[in-house]
């Protein structure tokens with residue numbers, strides 16, 4: 001039998017060097033293995049690896065029952081329905097099975113392969129681990145079913161399958177030249193324990209001896225990207241759970257005290273590496289990585305403040321251009337921007353596209369979105385009216401309802417400066433009550449405003465709707481509480497489609513924003529808005545002022561200027577905030593190993 005690794009390496013004419021681990025990977029509409037930004041970033045990353053012929057493979061979980069389908073009733077109450085999908089239609093089941101010990105059972109894991117084909121035909125396989133294997137205990141068959149479902153124990157089991165199972169699967173498939181294991185967020189950190197176990201030195205030495213477990217060997221192999229700017233977002237598991245699922249005693253071959261082991265490694269060693277008293281997945285990753293980074297310049301700084309003892313660099317996120325640019329805009333690029341498909345930097349030249357052609361392509365995208373809105377909600381929006389879009393996870397910190405602080409003011413803006421309308425979308429995590437309440441508030445407000453400002457809330461924000469929205473509105477609104485937007489990527493998708501960002505200066509927008517040139521800011525500059533200070537009132541004032549005095553007048557009365565900003569966005573920001581540029585930075589900063 002030809003090994004999987006031989007097959008992939010032969011197809012691409014290189015040895016695979018890097019394995020990219022992520023809890024979720026979002027690749028296309030019909031593969032519902034993601035919940036939002038993290039997964040879609042992972043998918044875009046791997047697509048760019050294929051475009052750039054990078055010797056990378058992806059490792060993730062199947063999430064056989066997806067995240068969920070969101071339904072909203074007329075009062076905005078969210079209910080969740082399971083996603084039915086069959087991996088057979090997009091992936092191939094591979095003939096490899098590995099086992100990991102979880103609690104007191106061995107759990108068998110199989111893998112599905114999804115093949116990404118890059119722009120010039122290089123391939124990057126993504127392996128989806130699956131415990132739904134006949135021999136497994138019924139409970140264990142569900143471990144890879146629900147993305148972010150279940151309790152702490154369920155989550156920890158998923159992370160065991162991803163980290164430990166993932167490394168074992170790579171070994172079974174014959175990947176034996178890997179020089180880098182990239183952990184996309186702390187969910188994958190347990191891979192470090194499997195590498196530590198594999199690299200156990202001198203089995204004759206004393207169990208407890210540090211020298212037997214050399215973190216430097218593992219450190220040399222690993223790279224870590226953190227995505228979470230708030231302490232509560234970092235995965236932590238208490239030691240009782242860790243011991244229950246990964247622990248066990250081993251008889252000391254030399255006699256004397258029997259050591260207590262976590263995944264066959266002395267407990268003390270693991271505890272020291274992972275934050276003492278609990279298993280902190282971020283600390284485990286930071287302690288065992290040769291390189292770590294945040295996902296925007298600001299996020300890198302915030303992460304350093306959270307973990308002052310570590311070097312944390314930053315590489316700003318991007319989006320995959322061919323995935324997120326509308327067909328209409330792609331056709332224009334092909335006409336006016338030579339080589340844009342293989343070289344995203346060429347998008348700089350979008351500046352020269354004739355304004356009337358950009359406008360007409362934009363109006364086509366807008367019409368596509370409005371047709372979808374009419375079909376799904378019965379609401380008929382006017383494509384000549386300024387339309388603002390807001391779609392993101394309905395989490396309280398994103399402040400999706402900030403715009404509604406002062407309804408009278410909003411009506412006054414409509415009277416004085418012209419018509420506008422809003423399109424919302426976003427799921428709340430099934431257990432996030434404040435997030436669900438936020439959706440209800442937006443929908444109630446939209447009812448109060450129905451006669452003056454049309455507002456729709458679209459159900460089930462997903463891959464396809466994301467693309468429709470980020471290409472079909474005029475302005476992309478974003479109002480996170482600082483500094484909680486690590487990067488944000490939907491605004492980058494908007495930029496690629498000539499949709500202008502109007503956003504709080506946080507995450508990537510701090511780097512992409514030039515007032516009136518690439519878009520508009522909301523609220524104070526980062527230096528004037530220290531973390532922890534409540535800027536709600538300042539932000540909302542600025543939002544209203546700019547909407548009334550700058551955005552509406554420019555849209556209705558200075559169309560040339562408006563189109564100029566659209567083109568600036570593509571040229572200045574589309575050419576930079578993409579995953580091809582991002583991956584080149586990962587190669588030079590993270591993947592190239594320095595000697596000594």
Ligand SMILES: *Cc1c(COP(=O)(O)O)cnc(C)c1O
Pocket residue numbers: 035036037038040391392393461462463466467487488489490491493
């Ligand atoms: C791009 C995308 C996201 C992430 O966007 P943010 O700006 O980080 O909120 C989330 N969900 C979907 C469906 C997307 O397409």
